[in-house]
Amino acid sequence: MEDLQLAKLEDLPNDYVQDLTAHNLVPLWPSLRGVLPPTKPRPLTQPTIWSYQDIRPLLIKAGELTPIEKAERRVLVLANPGHGLQKMQASAAIYLGMQLLLPGEWAPPHRHTPNAVRMIVEGEGAYTTVQGEKCPMSRGDLILTPTGLWHEHGHDGDQPVIWLDVLDLPMVYYMETSYHVNGTHQEPTAGHGEVQYSGAGVVPTPFFTRSDKAYPVLRFAWKDVKAALIKLSNDEAHIECVQVTYINALTGQDVENILGYYALMLRPGQVLRLPARSPACVFHVIEGAGMELTVEDKVFALREADTACVPGYGAVVLKNLSADQPCFLFMTDESPLHRKLGVYENWG
Numbered sequence: 001m002e003d004l005q006l007a008k009l010e011d012l013p014n015d016y017v018q019d020l021t022a023h024n025l026v027p028l029w030p031s032l033r034g035v036l037p038p039t040k041p042r043p044l045t046q047p048t049i050w051s052y053q054d055i056r057p058l059l060i061k062a063g064e065l066t067p068i069e070k071a072e073r074r075v076l077v078l079a080n081p082g083h084g085l086q087k088m089q090a091s092a093a094i095y096l097g098m099q100l101l102l103p104g105e106w107a108p109p110h111r112h113t114p115n116a117v118r119m120i121v122e123g124e125g126a127y128t129t130v131q132g133e134k135c136p137m138s139r140g141d142l143i144l145t146p147t148g149l150w151h152e153h154g155h156d157g158d159q160p161v162i163w164l165d166v167l168d169l170p171m172v173y174y175m176e177t178s179y180h181v182n183g184t185h186q187e188p189t190a191g192h193g194e195v196q197y198s199g200a201g202v203v204p205t206p207f208f209t210r211s212d213k214a215y216p217v218l219r220f221a222w223k224d225v226k227a228a229l230i231k232l233s234n235d236e237a238h239i240e241c242v243q244v245t246y247i248n249a250l251t252g253q254d255v256e257n258i259l260g261y262y263a264l265m266l267r268p269g270q271v272l273r274l275p276a277r278s279p280a281c282v283f284h285v286i287e288g289a290g291m292e293l294t295v296e297d298k299v300f301a302l303r304e305a306d307t308a309c310v311p312g313y314g315a316v317v318l319k320n321l322s323a324d325q326p327c328f329l330f331m332t333d334e335s336p337l338h339r340k341l342g343v344y345e346n347w348g
Contacts, residue, residue: 045091045311046082052305068105075099090309091280095169109152112180114172115256118143119164125157132189140222168258229265260335266320266327274316276347279334288327292319
């Protein structure tokens with residue numbers, strides 16, 4: 001049965017509409033199909049790619065134009081045109097930014113309500129100190145700065161360091177709970193979670209360690225994640241999707257509570273078809289000669305360090321363009337949020 005033809009706002013008398021407005025009232029029926037579209041949602045998020053080759057010189061130029069003391073965080077936001085560039089969001093719940101830290105610079109400490117992660121894109125010698133734990137940065141490393149934890153960035157090396165920021169800022173801002181607090185320099189403390197929790201299948205026993213850390217591992221070294229993907233590919237040659245999930249070692253759940261984070265390996269020449277799911281997803285090429293991303297009727301070519309965002313409810317096809325080398329991707333999506341809200345769907 002076809003939807004009924006709903007009345008339009010202009011069908012109502014002007015004086016009636018003015019009376020409604022005067023009392024902060026809005027008629028639902030003229031806009032009903034806008035907020036409850038038939039069959040499936042109509043995402044504002046558009047398939048979008050950001051070329052690192054285009055971003056890098058503009059980011060380096062930003063370093064010349066604006067000293068870190070004035071910028072505090074020198075970031076170019078990867079904004080999705082479907083949401084409007086002024087909203088500075090990649091999807092409904094995902095914020096992306098490419099951040100630059102030059103040799104000798106220090107980004108002062110603060111903490112904020114949005115969760116954040118850093119995926120290191122280029123350079124050596126920089127670090128993030130999170131709640132006193134110093135986390136060195138190398139390409140492909142994932143560093144967490146979860147909600148409410150103090151963090152600052154420093155650089156002891158001699159080359160620019162660039163990383164991809166991923167935050168759940170749009171969601172936290174929408175809930176009117178987004179804010180930050182400035183702090184003072186943190187003296188690094190002993191202890192590194194990635195060492196304590198590096199044993200396969202074993203974790204420190206909480207009764208004896210008495211740790212109060214909600215996030216026991218703050219840095220996931222790329223060399224370890226890459227090795228896990230290669231082992232998975234070799235040991236499970238029959239599986240089509242070689243993917244691992246970044247998890248909280250204490251809970252076994254997603255490493256943060258709104259967005260999910262993953263690493264994916266495409267075997268040489270592999271074509272991987274991902275099912276249509278409700279959450280939007282971001283792909284970032286960590287290593288590889290190049291890949292092709294197909295979403296809806298659009299085809300994008302991605303090179304190393306490129307980033308792409310795709311909306312939910314559409315099938316995605318990934319193709320490794322190299323016939324003899326694997327391609328490694330970092331991924332983030334809105335799955336944890338969708339599951340918590342009860343709206344997660346996998347359309348197969």
